[in-house]
Amino acid sequence: MADPEGTERTTIQDVAAAAGVSVSAVSKVLRGAYGVSPQMRTRVTAAIDRLGYRPHTGARAMRGRTYTVGVVLVELTSPFQTEVAKGISDALEDTSYQDILVTAGATPERQKSRIEALLDRHVDGLVLIAPWIEVAWIEKIAQALPVVAVALHGTPRNFDTVVDDERLGAQLMVDHLVAAGHRQIAHTSAPRAAFEDTFVLSHTARRQGYEQAMRSHGLRPDVIETWLSEEGGHQAAQQAFDRARPPTAIFAGADIAAFGVLRAAEERGLRVPEDVSVAGYDNIYTSTINRVSLTTVDQSGHGTGAESIRLLLERIEGRAQPRQFVVSPHLVTRRTTTAPSGTGISNRGRTV
Structure with a gap:
């Protein structure tokens, strides 16, 4: 795409190549994401200034919602987490939204990386299943994007939770x-x-x-x-x-x-x-x-997934106050x- 002067517009890929980093790293610097080192920020900022890069905000404004929901699991080998994911998928069936499912592993570093990748794809909301991440980091993400955490007990300020008692x-x-x-x-x-x-x-x-x-x-x-x-x-x-x-x-x-x-x-x-x-x-x-x-004790993984989507869609539609849904367990x-x-x-x- 050419700019008004007829020259080729600098892309985020050009900035990444000039700085010697990934496109995801450039995106993190642009949106002030948590965890960017001062050295990385300096390299990317210098490349942006040198190339005269300007983010294409007009295209993002025209696009609006992407009608996608990011779903982050620890691992697919956890049967309960996959049942929650199935409940999420089924709950979205009659909506305009689609789920993007990613597995993130049990380390905070990997989970943050997968979540950042979903943010780079401009999902409209996140469902985090049993997130192994410090809550302050989730709170910061939730200030700008609707987030529901499953199986995380506490009183968050910016996101919703679905938990079993x-x-x-x-x-x-x-x-x-x-x-x-x-x-x-x-x-x-x-x-x-x-x-x-x-x-x-x-x-x-x-x-x-x-x-x-x-x-x-x-x-x-x-x-x-x-x-x-x-x-x-x-x-x-x-x-x-x-x-x-x-x-x-x-x-x-x-x-x-x-x-x-x-x-x-x-x-x-x-x-x-x-x-x-x-x-x-x-x-x-x-x-x-x-x-x-x-x-065993039943807590309905499928129902947990459905409730997480109900809360997330409420958030996407504008609700600001955090809510918690508590699943009532029963002995089997x-x-x-x-x-x-x-x-x-x-x-x-x-x-x-």
Whole structure:
């Protein structure tokens, strides 16, 4: 495209090449994005001045909305997160909007990079599923763009949240196991994130609910830290089974981790639930399969996704005040929990 003087208009790609950086880096400097180093800003600004680059604001104004929504997951291997994403996609079906789904990994650096890439594509809003990022960074993004965070407990100033009442859900599970006669109940939970202070993620809220419920029954909490994955649950169960006094029940912090506990029990020749009761949290589809039949806490991943879109579209249409939608959990009892046998896990369940 030529400018009024007949010369070729300088593009953002030209600036990136002159500065020796990516187009995304130039975009960050132009919009004053968080995390740009002074050296990067100096290089890009010098290239802009040297080339006489002017952002094409007219084209952006003409375009207006892009009718796209960015959806950021930690990973596709998390069944609950994919169920939330499915709920988002289904909720957008009868609207003019389309979702752009990205996976960002569990590090703050990667998550910020993926979110910045969506901002560069001028999405109209963001849904962040279990974001592993300091909240101050999200607050800054939300000042300029509608944002909904899923599974982030706290009181934000600029964005909306959709959360499950995880403390209540964990209490329901502990009450169920105690009523069945269990006194040695282990819980698997992920490590706390560095930013978790006034805000906490789902696994921390579940851990808090578990600890409070155990103490209310006069029992000692027993938390095994691991990642909420199948492999993490497997490793936690191996650790628990090797103890001199193994737990009679393991309450995994997520269904996917409970599957790892079930695998470890099978490898040890332990019967579920006769030798050890196993429970999870999320009620993902696989938990409902008859062969698995996992006792768990339901929080409706699909419904969570639908509610996040409802709130996001309200924001896009102009609502300014933050809102929180709380999902009410309920206990789903299936075949993996029962009363303890009274004999505990025998030596066949231990590594010699």
